Amino acid sequence: MTSYYEILEVSREATSEEIKTAYRRLALTYHPDKNPGDKVAEEQFKRISEAYQVLADSEKRQLYDLYGAAGLAGMDVGGFSGFEDVFSSFGEAFEDFFGFGRSRSRPDEPQPGADLRQRVVVTLEEVARGLSTSLPVERRVQCPRCGGSSSEPGSERQTCLRCQGKGQVSLSKGLLKILTTCPECQGTGMIVTSSCTACEGAGVIQEKKQLQVRIPPGVDTGTRLRLRGEGEAGLNGGPPGDLYLEIYVAPHPVFTRKAKDLYYRAQISFVEAALGTEVEVPTLTSQTRLLIPPGTQPGATFRIPGLGLPGLRGKAPGDLVVVVDLQTPTRLSDLQKQLLRQFLQLAAESDSDGVQGAEMQG
Numbered sequence: 001m002t003s004y005y006e007i008l009e010v011s012r013e014a015t016s017e018e019i020k021t022a023y024r025r026l027a028l029t030y031h032p033d034k035n036p037g038d039k040v041a042e043e044q045f046k047r048i049s050e051a052y053q054v055l056a057d058s059e060k061r062q063l064y065d066l067y068g069a070a071g072l073a074g075m076d077v078g079g080f081s082g083f084e085d086v087f088s089s090f091g092e093a094f095e096d097f098f099g100f101g102r103s104r105s106r107p108d109e110p111q112p113g114a115d116l117r118q119r120v121v122v123t124l125e126e127v128a129r130g131l132s133t134s135l136p137v138e139r140r141v142q143c144p145r146c147g148g149s150s151s152e153p154g155s156e157r158q159t160c161l162r163c164q165g166k167g168q169v170s171l172s173k174g175l176l177k178i179l180t181t182c183p184e185c186q187g188t189g190m191i192v193t194s195s196c197t198a199c200e201g202a203g204v205i206q207e208k209k210q211l212q213v214r215i216p217p218g219v220d221t222g223t224r225l226r227l228r229g230e231g232e233a234g235l236n237g238g239p240p241g242d243l244y245l246e247i248y249v250a251p252h253p254v255f256t257r258k259a260k261d262l263y264y265r266a267q268i269s270f271v272e273a274a275l276g277t278e279v280e281v282p283t284l285t286s287q288t289r290l291l292i293p294p295g296t297q298p299g300a301t302f303r304i305p306g307l308g309l310p311g312l313r314g315k316a317p318g319d320l321v322v323v324v325d326l327q328t329p330t331r332l333s334d335l336q337k338q339l340l341r342q343f344l345q346l347a348a349e350s351d352s353d354g355v356q357g358a359e360m361q362g
Contacts, residue, residue: 004051004064012065016056023052110238113140116231117244122215124252124262128284128309130217134210137243141207142233145198155194160185204233213245218260218312223247254282260318261308267327268292281322283307290322300324 005012008022026048028034035041054060054072063071116139122131142148151157159165163182167189170179181187195201211230219225224244231241249257256263266279276294280287281304290302301323308318332340 001069004054007047007051008055010055014055016058019052019055023048023056109236111235112238113232113234113241115241115244117246119248120215120245121248121250122219123250124255124257124309125284126215127219127249128217131215132212133215134212135245136208137211137230138206138208139230139243140204140232141240143196143199143203143205146196146203148203148233148235148237150196150199150201150203151192152194152196155192157190157192160189160191163189165189203235211243215245215247216312217310218315219247219249220257220259221247221249223312255284257309260311261321262318263321263323265323265325266290266292267325268296270326270328273297273324273326279322281320283320284309288320292324296324298324298326 005014008014008019008026010018010022014022027045030041030045030048032038032042032045054064060072116137118135118137120133120135143150146153149157160167160182162184163169167182167185167187168179169182182189185191192201196203199205211227213225213227215225224246227243227245229240230243233240254264262284264281266281268277268279272292273296274294276296277292279290279292281290288304288307290304292302301321304320304322306317307320310317329336
């Protein structure tokens, strides 16, 4: 069976850009408008579109690389009945590649700004109590001198003569009419006669600021906090994007975290485990004491309710789980060794008496 990579004529190591370029080239070759009535070309067009549908999607491509076509079972792949079906699935791709499809926005329409992402590292202590901090943020904002128009205040903009203000020009390639961004006005439809001196005609400037943010208690690695309107400036009066804070919780030297619970390993001697003891256990804010009952085995766990991490949005806190580890002494005095041998002898005699008693009862 021909692989998707072979259909698109690329290697298995091809980048997403190489896959996109290959699809664009083959789609132009087998496009139905260029091959009217050619059923073979139409079938090949559907095959390359199915291959692109899989390889252009990182998740589908990973499954395909690992398990082949079987890994895509149950996913929406292929099944194109004709060109219109392909077009409905790849409208944006066709618009980007060939310049047809859904109508493009006017170049002077408001466009929202790009979203920004920033990683924030916090400690377990900060997770427990929440954190108010100041973050440095670098972003593009609307130029205050020209208000985003790119023109020097007082100057006028003129309609681009090459595209007649449409922002696009058409090129003919065989039977296809391809629309591309006007190189004269860069798609704006207007020519700036005198560029703003502050932003050099960009309409935006780079800004660095300290942003005061509040990180709530209970966050975990992977938690995303959205700050509306703190992203990059929009174009033509469009709204700014958002800033997403991506939380990473640093490893702790004492505790291990599992969801809302904290795990602590308490070290006790085998004598303390046998006789029972009381140990001091640290928490994120103070100390507490825990009673270890006699006969405790290695790996035994004790749960202290409510001393874990708080839940997000006011949910109930987790627990502090104490795991018992037994410490085996590595240096013993002669007296300690003698006492331990006596202990082993007494234990053996006790086991022997127990066996004899069982035999007598039988």
